[in-house]
Structures are given as structure tokens and as C-alpha cells.
Amino acid sequence: MMLLYRGHFFFCRSKKHPNESHTWPSFFLSTMAATRRLLRSQLPKSPLLNPLRSLSTSSPTPTSHRNPNRPDHHFLPPNNFLNSWTPPSDPKEAAAKLAQLRREYAKKVKEMRKEYIHEVELLRLEKQRKDEAKREATRIANEARKAEKAAAKKAMAAEREIAEEEFRKTLLKERAEKLEYWRMREKQVAEKKKDKNELLRRKSSMWIDQPELEKKILEAIVDTSPL
Structure with missing residues (x-):
């Protein structure tokens, strides 16, 4: 079986032989690794890759993430015990x-x-x-x-x-006004009733009794004087 990888042809077996100790996946992986090493060795060293490699492998500059809502934190100085041990000979x-x-x-x-x-x-x-x-x-x-x-x-x-x-x-106040009004009305009714009774009493004094009615009629006929 022929395998094409990055412009190179490789021959490999499609079936496992009874005497072989490697399987197809392991053989394929080993072949790819060998091809990768071969291609790396054949690539020309370009001077443009060195700065990129140096930039990629150099340690990044520590950036300070500052929170605008918090003041800057002040750290303590380093301890004196760091790198202070000098082993003596005794x-x-x-x-x-x-x-x-x-x-x-x-x-x-x-x-x-x-x-x-x-x-x-x-x-x-x-x-x-x-x-x-x-x-x-x-x-x-x-x-x-x-x-x-x-x-x-x-x-x-x-x-x-x-x-x-x-x-x-x-x-x-309303009750007093109503009471005064009713008192006035009662007084007016009483006065009207009194006046009516007085008028009736005055008119009743001119009335003639039944026994004297014939006599008064006869006198009125004989004497035409008003009653």
C-alpha cells in the first residue's frame, strides 16, 4: 500500500504478516514520526524564524492588572532569611x-x-x-x-x-332650629285655633234657642227691625 504524506510516498503493508510483531497503527505512527524528523532536518534554517522563536520562548513580561476601584497594594520587603544561609566547613x-x-x-x-x-x-x-x-x-x-x-x-x-x-x-344646632320651628308652628296653630274659637264664640252668641225661635220669627214679621 502506498501512502502520500507532505509530498513523499511511503510503502506500507496493508495486512499483518504472521511473523510481524508490529500492528498497522503502530507502524503508521512510527512512519509519521520518522517522516517528521526527516522533514525537520531538511528544512533550511531561516533567519526570520529566530526572532519569532526567541519571542515565543522568552518569558512574558509581568503585567500589572490594576483595579481602578482599589488603591495600589504595598507589599512588604523581602525577608532577610532568604539566601542568608552560608554552609560553614565545621x-x-x-x-x-x-x-x-x-x-x-x-x-x-x-x-x-x-x-x-x-x-x-x-x-x-x-x-x-x-x-x-x-x-x-x-x-x-x-x-x-x-x-x-x-x-x-x-x-x-x-x-x-x-x-x-x-x-x-x-x-x-339643627335639632334646636327644628325644635324652635316646630314650637313656632305649634304656637301659630294654637293661635289660629284660638282665633277660630273666638270667632266661633262671637258668632254663637247671636244664635237663637229653639223655644224662642217662633217668638223671634213672629216679632220679625211684626217688627221688621234687624236682629
């Missing part, structure tokens, strides 16, 4: 020096832990102070809001009481 001296360095390191770590604990305590106290101030501000705001609500309720109650008092006065 093993005992080296052991003593190493023990001294360990003691100094433990001492500095202890001091740094104390500073860290102190800073954490300060942060905790600051947070506690802020929380207490926030709670106090919330309490004052709630009390002010409750006082405003109580004052508003009191003002509404006073206005409602004034409105009820005005309504009660208006109702009493």
Missing part, C-alpha cells in the same frame, strides 16, 4: 548556626503571630463598633419613626375629635 558550627537561625525564625514567627492576633482583634473591635453604631442608628431611626407615627396618630385623633365635636354642635 558540622558542629553549621548545626549551631542552623539552630540559631531556627530560634530566630521561631521568635519572628511568634512576633508576627502576635501582631496578626492584635490586628485581628483590632479588626474585630472595629467591626463590633461598626455593628453597634449601626444597631444604635437603626434603633434611633425606629424610635424616630415610631414617634412620628404616634404623633401622626395623635394629630389624626385630635382632628377626628374636632370634626366629631363640630358635627355634634351642628347636629345640636
Whole structure:
């Protein structure tokens, strides 16, 4: 079987022989690897590739990703223990020096832990102070809001009481006016009735009784004087 790869022809077997120890995929992979090495060795070295290779293999320049919302962070200076060990020739001296360095390191770590604990305590106290101030501000705001609500309720109650008092006065006034009107009407009716009775009484004084009616008729016939 003939295989074309990058302009080169390669002959390979299509079936596995009983005495062969390699299979077709492994043979194909080994053939491709050999071809790749051969092509790399035959390629001319171009001077234009060197700058690109140097740029691709050079370490990238560290870029600082700054957040505009945060201030620049200030790092601590490097520790004095870095690259400070010089191995002496005497093993005992080296052991003593190493023990001294360990003691100094433990001492500095202890001091740094104390500073860290102190800073954490300060942060905790600051947070506690802020929380207490926030709670106090919330309490004052709630009390002010409750006082405003109580004052508003009191003002509404006073206005409602004034409105009820005005309504009660208006109702009493209307009732008094109606009562006065009805009294006047009763008085007028009583006066009219009295006048009517008086007129009726005056007219009734001129009436003639039944026994004297014939006598009065006879007198009226004989004497034409008015009654």
C-alpha cells in the first residue's frame, strides 16, 4: 500500500504478516514520526524564524492588572532569611548556626503571630463598633419613626375629635332650629285655633234657642227691625 504524506510516498503493508510483531497503527505512527524528523532536518534554517522563536520562548513580561476601584497594594520587603544561609566547613558550627537561625525564625514567627492576633482583634473591635453604631442608628431611626407615627396618630385623633365635636354642635344646632320651628308652628296653630274659637264664640252668641225661635220669627214679621 502506498501512502502520500507532505509530498513523499511511503510503502506500507496493508495486512499483518504472521511473523510481524508490529500492528498497522503502530507502524503508521512510527512512519509519521520518522517522516517528521526527516522533514525537520531538511528544512533550511531561516533567519526570520529566530526572532519569532526567541519571542515565543522568552518569558512574558509581568503585567500589572490594576483595579481602578482599589488603591495600589504595598507589599512588604523581602525577608532577610532568604539566601542568608552560608554552609560553614565545621558540622558542629553549621548545626549551631542552623539552630540559631531556627530560634530566630521561631521568635519572628511568634512576633508576627502576635501582631496578626492584635490586628485581628483590632479588626474585630472595629467591626463590633461598626455593628453597634449601626444597631444604635437603626434603633434611633425606629424610635424616630415610631414617634412620628404616634404623633401622626395623635394629630389624626385630635382632628377626628374636632370634626366629631363640630358635627355634634351642628347636629345640636339643627335639632334646636327644628325644635324652635316646630314650637313656632305649634304656637301659630294654637293661635289660629284660638282665633277660630273666638270667632266661633262671637258668632254663637247671636244664635237663637229653639223655644224662642217662633217668638223671634213672629216679632220679625211684626217688627221688621234687624236682629
